[in-house]
Amino acid sequence: MAGGPASAALHAAPALDVAHVSHRFGARAALSDVSITVERGRFMALLGPNGAGKTTLFSVITRLYTNQDGRVSIFGHGLDREPSRALAHLGVVFQARTLDTDLTVAQNLLYHASLHGIARKAAKRRIDALLDRVGLAERRDDKVRTLSGGQSRRIEIARSLVHGPSLLLLDEPTVGLDLESRADIVGIVRALVREEGLSVLWATHIFEEIEAQDDAVVLHRGSIVARGRAGTIGGGEESLEAAFRRLVAEPRDGARQAA
Amino acid sequence: MTNPAIESAPARGSATLAHHGRLDAVGYLICLGGIVRRELLRFFNQKERFFSALVRPLVWLFIFAAGFRNTLGVSIEPPYQTYVLYEVYVVPGLAVMIQLFNGMQSSLSMVYDREVGSMKVLLTSPYPRWLLLLAKLIAGVTVSVVQAYAFLAVAWFWETDIPTIGYLAALPAFVASGLMLGAIGLLLSSMVRQLENFASVMNFVIFPMFFASSALYPLWRIRESSETLYWICELNPFTHAVQLVRFALYGQFEPVACAVVVGTTLAFFTLAVIAYDPGRGIMARRGGPAGDNA
Numbered sequence: 001m002a003g004g005p006a007s008a009a010l011h012a013a014p015a016l017d018v019a020h021v022s023h024r025f026g027a028r029a030a031l032s033d034v035s036i037t038v039e040r041g042r043f044m045a046l047l048g049p050n051g052a053g054k055t056t057l058f059s060v061i062t063r064l065y066t067n068q069d070g071r072v073s074i075f076g077h078g079l080d081r082e083p084s085r086a087l088a089h090l091g092v093v094f095q096a097r098t099l100d101t102d103l104t105v106a107q108n109l110l111y112h113a114s115l116h117g118i119a120r121k122a123a124k125r126r127i128d129a130l131l132d133r134v135g136l137a138e139r140r141d142d143k144v145r146t147l148s149g150g151q152s153r154r155i156e157i158a159r160s161l162v163h164g165p166s167l168l169l170l171d172e173p174t175v176g177l178d179l180e181s182r183a184d185i186v187g188i189v190r191a192l193v194r195e196e197g198l199s200v201l202w203a204t205h206i207f208e209e210i211e212a213q214d215d216a217v218v219l220h221r222g223s224i225v226a227r228g229r230a231g232t233i234g235g236g237e238e239s240l241e242a243a244f245r246r247l248v249a250e251p252r253d254g255a256r257q258a259a
Numbered sequence: 260m261t262n263p264a265i266e267s268a269p270a271r272g273s274a275t276l277a278h279h280g281r282l283d284a285v286g287y288l289i290c291l292g293g294i295v296r297r298e299l300l301r302f303f304n305q306k307e308r309f310f311s312a313l314v315r316p317l318v319w320l321f322i323f324a325a326g327f328r329n330t331l332g333v334s335i336e337p338p339y340q341t342y343v344l345y346e347v348y349v350v351p352g353l354a355v356m357i358q359l360f361n362g363m364q365s366s367l368s369m370v371y372d373r374e375v376g377s378m379k380v381l382l383t384s385p386y387p388r389w390l391l392l393l394a395k396l397i398a399g400v401t402v403s404v405v406q407a408y409a410f411l412a413v414a415w416f417w418e419t420d421i422p423t424i425g426y427l428a429a430l431p432a433f434v435a436s437g438l439m440l441g442a443i444g445l446l447l448s449s450m451v452r453q454l455e456n457f458a459s460v461m462n463f464v465i466f467p468m469f470f471a472s473s474a475l476y477p478l479w480r481i482r483e484s485s486e487t488l489y490w491i492c493e494l495n496p497f498t499h500a501v502q503l504v505r506f507a508l509y510g511q512f513e514p515v516a517c518a519v520v521v522g523t524t525l526a527f528f529t530l531a532v533i534a535y536d537p538g539r540g541i542m543a544r545r546g547g548p549a550g551d552n553a
Contacts (some may be wrong), residue, residue, distance in 0.1 A: 049278075084385040115384035118280040119289055
């Protein structure tokens with residue numbers, strides 16, 4: 001894929017492009033006609049109440065299962081046509097804790113490195129650097145079981161970065177954490193966006209984690225009901241939180257008009 | 260792009276597009292090795308699992324077989340050349356029983372992985388699903404072969420009359436039977452939705468497979484009591500895994516058993532790959548993630 005218009009298109013492609021994705025479980029529509037674009041180097045907040053379809057959307061983007069309609073591409077690589085290339089550029093922090101608690105931090109991260117075809121020697125170097133970045137270098141050889149909730153989350157962020165992804169997906173990463181740990185997690189990810197140009201899709205319903213200049217989309221009952229800069233979703237008259245509450249409380253048609 | 264308000268981002272994003280891994284054949288091997296290594300680490304962290312897997316067949320051998328020693332005089336049939344003691348007869352079947360339990364245990368751990376979410380981590384690997392499943396399978400087989408030999412080592416003190424060369428000859432047979440039982444376990448793991456349902460796997464898979472086989476009694480004995488049951492045993496792939504190992508332990512090769520074991524392995528592994536396919540499989544069809552089911 002050297003040179004040519006195809007390569008130019010890839011360079012211009014957004015970090016994540018979810019186009020008209022729908023997904024049903026039996027008769028229940030979990031996602032209907034969802035389109036989201038995360039531009040390169042941007043932080044996008046995905047807001048939605050529980051059951052809005054956030055986790056389904058994440059499952060589709062991570063190719064846990066394929067979407068029934070629409071298209072997902074990551075840096076121009078379609079999940080349907082080039083799943084390997086697409087997934088290679090994607091790092092994920094799932095909502096559930098997914099580290100092996102009986103293994104050490106390093107063993108967990110090395111396992112993840114091998115899932116991406118990184119040889120041990122190179123992986124070890126990279127893991128040391130990443131543990132430094134999340135401030136847990138000294139816990140390298142401790143079992144995950146001995147870490148606090150916030151520390152495990154930081155390890156999971158380090159893990160999601162082991163293979164050098166350019167797009168990071170985080171599914172409510174701060175749920176169940178105390179204020180301080182939450183601030184740590186937000187700080188680490190914000191720094192990655194600022195310093196490394198990482199693109200981030202961050203699912204949450206905690207409004208303090210979102211800044212006015214972030215991009216934001218509101219997902220409600222499987223559909224996007226609002227999108228734009230986080231600071232402008234309320235139309236300047238109400239806070240993002242107030243706007244969100246209005247959007248997810250009203251019947252869907254009304255909410256669409258508001259968007 | 261539905262919102263013109265979103266400005267195009269700085270181009271710096273493109274500079275970071277550098278995946279550190281490799282997606283070539285070497286990468287495949289690294290991935291495979293990493294998954295096997297993790298399973299082994301987990302296995303060695305659970306020493307009780309190793310011992311309980313070992314105790315089960317030893318109880319059968321020391322107590323059950325000793326009790327039946329005089330009731331069940333066993334057979335002159337290949338691969339045995341003389342009349343053998345019951346203990347001697349059951350050793351191969353018990354060794355493969357270890358593998359049967361191990362296959363189901365791996366399957367159970369896949370279901371567990373799915374419940375706690377570490378399956379999701381595995382499946383975000385850029386490598387194809389069949390490779391990830393194959394790695395899981397190989398990891399399980401490695402563990403099960405080690406366990407089978409640990410059992411044989413203890414059973415050796417019980418005068419099991421296995422020729423030395425048999426221990427070597429049985430290695431490929433153990434690998435083949437381990438692959439078959441692991442592949443069956445893989446498919447089961449895709450069908451069992453929750454950990455709690457695993458008790459029924461014990462009742463409906465492990466016990467029937469074990470008892471309706473040549474593990475505990477020669478098939479001609481079964482035929483004497485029921486022709487139907489005999490055919491059920493003949494069709495049971497577990498019987499063939501046991502026979503393959505039994506013959507190999509005495510330095511002989513059983514082609515029919517081998518064909519059945521290899522064929523069953525391929526069939527079940529293929530079905531498991533289909534079941535785990537993101538488009539067709541269980542993940543997509545069986546309801547959404549827990550968080551969205553509310």
